Amino acid sequence: MTDTARAVADAGVESRPRIVAALIRITGDWTLAEDCAQEALALALERWPKDGVPANPGGWLMTVARNRAVDVLRRATVERRKLEELAMLASTEPEEVPAVDDRLRLIFTCCHPALALEARVALTLRTIAGVPAADIARTFLVTESTMTRRLTRAKAKIATAGIPYRVPTGAALTERLPGVLAVLYLLFTRGYDTEGEPAFAEEAIRLARLLRALMPGEPEVSGLLALFLLQHSRRAARRDADGNLLTLDQQDRGRWDHAAIGEAVALLPAQPGPYALQARIAACHVASPSDWPTAATLYDELYGLLPTPVIALNRAVAHGYAHGAASGLVLLAEARAGGALDAYPYVLAVEADLTARAGDVERAVSLFERAAAAAPTEPERRALLTRAEDLTR
Numbered sequence: 001m002t003d004t005a006r007a008v009a010d011a012g013v014e015s016r017p018r019i020v021a022a023l024i025r026i027t028g029d030w031t032l033a034e035d036c037a038q039e040a041l042a043l044a045l046e047r048w049p050k051d052g053v054p055a056n057p058g059g060w061l062m063t064v065a066r067n068r069a070v071d072v073l074r075r076a077t078v079e080r081r082k083l084e085e086l087a088m089l090a091s092t093e094p095e096e097v098p099a100v101d102d103r104l105r106l107i108f109t110c111c112h113p114a115l116a117l118e119a120r121v122a123l124t125l126r127t128i129a130g131v132p133a134a135d136i137a138r139t140f141l142v143t144e145s146t147m148t149r150r151l152t153r154a155k156a157k158i159a160t161a162g163i164p165y166r167v168p169t170g171a172a173l174t175e176r177l178p179g180v181l182a183v184l185y186l187l188f189t190r191g192y193d194t195e196g197e198p199a200f201a202e203e204a205i206r207l208a209r210l211l212r213a214l215m216p217g218e219p220e221v222s223g224l225l226a227l228f229l230l231q232h233s234r235r236a237a238r239r240d241a242d243g244n245l246l247t248l249d250q251q252d253r254g255r256w257d258h259a260a261i262g263e264a265v266a267l268l269p270a271q272p273g274p275y276a277l278q279a280r281i282a283a284c285h286v287a288s289p290s291d292w293p294t295a296a297t298l299y300d301e302l303y304g305l306l307p308t309p310v311i312a313l314n315r316a317v318a319h320g321y322a323h324g325a326a327s328g329l330v331l332l333a334e335a336r337a338g339g340a341l342d343a344y345p346y347v348l349a350v351e352a353d354l355t356a357r358a359g360d361v362e363r364a365v366s367l368f369e370r371a372a373a374a375a376p377t378e379p380e381r382r383a384l385l386t387r388a389e390d391l392t393r
């Protein structure tokens with residue numbers, strides 16, 4: 001990538017959400033806003049190599065996008081008020097535009113609970129992050145045309161259902177924020193999973209940074225960002241040279257991103273919210289060996305706030321490492337009671353690991369083999385079969 005192309009890409013990452021959000025606020029037309037922002041970036045790729053990168057790239061892009069929107073609206077003979085508001089958008093310093101408010105409005109609108117969760121994730125990727133529909137379609141395992149239709153329906157629902165383009169206040173903000181964070185968490189997970197798109201995890205981190213800049217007083221926002229940074233810091237060390245998955249204790253900690261870890265630890269909030277607790281649990285693994293007793297205590301606290309089956313499963317793992325395999329197996333049995341985890345693909349792997357450490361090798365080998373058969377990805381299947389083979393040596 002040339003220096004100019006890099007400058008365009010960097011300006012797009014920083015300025016695109018501002019431009020799209022401002023144009024949506026004024027025009028109410030999501031597609032127009034996205035198209036104008038994209039056309040501004042395309043023109044930058046054409047002009048900047050010849051004219052040089054402008055002193056204020058964001059202002060340049062805002063001006064071009066605004067002018068393009070004005071041209072389109074004039075041809076459509078839209079009401080004069082919108083044209084006047086567009087003309088007032090500053091063409092020099094982006095900070096003169098109410099960009100912070102607009103970006104926050106855009107995030108909360110994309111993540112509105114009236115939309116299905118997958119639609120919220122897809123709309124966030126497309127509208128705020130500018131991810132092409134084809135790339136979003138790939139992660140949702142659908143065709144590009146199907147994803148385009150879903151995005152169109154989501155935008156239409158925002159218009160027809162009268163979903164307000166604003167940030168809620170007071171109690172409504174407290175109620176809505178967890179939903180916004182859940183969208184970012186799902187986006188990160190889709191990028192961090194074994195076969196996920198790394199760019200999606202990186203985009204979730206970028207959006208979490210943006211949200212924290214816009215809402216610096218919200219501890220759960222800081223907790224979510226810290227959690228993302230801690231998890232993502234280990235990405236490079238998760239596989240060996242042959243592409244095989246490595247457990248935490250097998251990873252080369254020298255390959256971890258220690259700058260990200262340091263940033264995350266500094267962000268950890270003291271308040272015991274769900275994301276803050278998960279971040280503090282992730283921080284227990286920064287030390288070598290991992291601080292399992294603290295992790296188990298934090299999982300107890302987290303389970304008290306969110307008594308979900310998956311958290312119960314992870315709590316069993318933490319107690320198994322902190323207080324012995326027998327303790328973990330007892331909590332695992334409790335987590336499985338009622339069948340809520342019957343279809344969860346990682347239950348057998350947890351049971352196999354705890355059983356192996358309890359000394360029942362024969363049963364552990366059988367469980368690892370069954371877990372491998374249920375594994376959702378090939379790298380996970382190979383890792384589980386390797387664990388079974390290691391026990392028989």
